[in-house]
Amino acid sequence: MNAPIKPQSTKSGQTMSFRYGDEQIIFERVKRPHATGKVLIKVHPDCRVIASAPEEADSEAVLSAVKKRGRWIYEQLRHFRKQLEFTTPRQYISGESHYYLGKQYLLKVIEAPEQVQGVKLLRGKLEVSVRTKSADKVKELLTDWYKARAKETFAKRLDAMLEQTLWVDGRPPLRILTMQTQWGSCSPNGLITLNPHLVKAPRECIDYVILHELCHIAEHNHSERFYRLMGQVMPKWEKTKERLDGMVTLINI
Numbered sequence: 001m002n003a004p005i006k007p008q009s010t011k012s013g014q015t016m017s018f019r020y021g022d023e024q025i026i027f028e029r030v031k032r033p034h035a036t037g038k039v040l041i042k043v044h045p046d047c048r049v050i051a052s053a054p055e056e057a058d059s060e061a062v063l064s065a066v067k068k069r070g071r072w073i074y075e076q077l078r079h080f081r082k083q084l085e086f087t088t089p090r091q092y093i094s095g096e097s098h099y100y101l102g103k104q105y106l107l108k109v110i111e112a113p114e115q116v117q118g119v120k121l122l123r124g125k126l127e128v129s130v131r132t133k134s135a136d137k138v139k140e141l142l143t144d145w146y147k148a149r150a151k152e153t154f155a156k157r158l159d160a161m162l163e164q165t166l167w168v169d170g171r172p173p174l175r176i177l178t179m180q181t182q183w184g185s186c187s188p189n190g191l192i193t194l195n196p197h198l199v200k201a202p203r204e205c206i207d208y209v210i211l212h213e214l215c216h217i218a219e220h221n222h223s224e225r226f227y228r229l230m231g232q233v234m235p236k237w238e239k240t241k242e243r244l245d246g247m248v249t250l251i252n253i
Contacts (some may be wrong), residue, residue, distance in 0.1 A: 008013070014029040016051075027050065030053050032052035037151070053065075095107065100200055102203065118141060151196075154198075172217065192210070207240075208240040215233070
C-alpha cells in the first residue's frame with residue numbers, strides 16, 4: 001500500500017510522503033505561482049523532493065501526480081545519494097580542486113604577511129594569498145573573487161544571449177545572489193537573478209541558464225511555448241542541462 005502520511009505545514013509549504021518499494025519518500029508541496037493545472041516535480045542534489053502545485057489543487061491530486069513519478073524520483077534520489085557519498089566538504093587548503101568556467105584548478109594557499117590578500121589565477125592554479133593561514137579567510141577571499149568574476153562574466157554572456165532573444169525589449173536588470181537550490185530566476189518584472197556559483201560551470205551551461213531566464217520574460221510558466229522558445233535559441237538545451245546537473249556536487253560544495 002502506498003499510504004500517505006498526514007500532510008504537515010511548513011513555512012514554505014506542506015510536507016507529504018508516500019511509499020515506493022521499501023522506501024518512504026518525503027516531499028514538500030509548495031505553491032506554484034502563475035501555474036496551469038500541472039504539478040512540477042524536482043529532486044535536488046541535496047535529496048530534497050519538491051512538488052510545485054497550483055494553490056487550488058487538492059492534496060490527493062498532488063499526491064497522485066507525485067506517485068506517478070515515483071520510479072523517476074526514486075532513481076534520482078539514488079543517483080544523488082551516490083554522488084554525496086563521494087563528496088567531502090571543502091577545507092580550503094592547498095591541493096584541493098576548485099572549478100572556474102568548467103575547468104578544474106588546484107588551490108594553492110600562500111602565507112605572506114607582507115602581501116596584499118587576494119586571489120590570482122596563475123598557470124592552472126588558484127593562488128590565494130593570506131597574511132595568516134585560515135580556512136575561513138581563504139573561503140571569504142575565494143567567495144569574493146568568484147562573485148566578481150560572476151558579475152563580469154554574466155554581464156558579457158547576457159549581452160551575447162540577447163542577440164538571440166528578439167522578444168526581449170531592452171537589456172533586463174541583472175542581479176548576482178547566492179541561492180541554495182537555483183541557478184537563476186526571473187521576476188515578473190523581468191529582473192534576472194543568477195547564482196555566482198554558476199561561474200564555476202562551463203560557458204555553455206551559463207548560456208543555458210541565462211537563455212532559460214530570458215525565455216521566462218516571454219513565458220513565465222514552463223509551458224509548451226516556453227519550451228518551443230528554448231528549442232529555438234538552444235536546440236540541444238536538454239544535454240546542456242544534464243551536464244550542469246551532473247556537476248552540481250562538484251561546483252557547489
